[in-house]
Amino acid sequence: MYGWIWRHLPGPVPVRAxxxxxxxxxxxxxxxxxxxxxxxxxxxxxxVTTG
Structure with missing residues (x-):
C-alpha cells in the first residue's frame, strides 16, 4: 500500500517526501x-467500577 501511494505522488524524491x-x-x-x-x-x- 505504501509503495502504491509513493508511486502515485508527483514530483522528484524530495517533493514526494x-x-x-x-x-x-x-x-x-x-x-x-x-x-x-x-x-x-x-x-x-x-x-469504571472498583471494589
Missing amino acids: VQAVLLVAAVVAVLLFGVFPWLEPRLPFSA
Missing part, C-alpha cells in the same frame, strides 16, 4: 480532531 509527511500529518490531524473525539464517548472506559 514532503508530500508524504504532509499526508501523514493530515491523517493524524483527522484522527485526533475528528475521529477520536467522536469515538471517545462511545467507549466503555468511562464506566
Whole structure:
C-alpha cells in the first residue's frame, strides 16, 4: 500500500517526501480532531467500577 501511494505522488524524491509527511500529518490531524473525539464517548472506559 505504501509503495502504491509513493508511486502515485508527483514530483522528484524530495517533493514526494514532503508530500508524504504532509499526508501523514493530515491523517493524524483527522484522527485526533475528528475521529477520536467522536469515538471517545462511545467507549466503555468511562464506566469504571472498583471494589
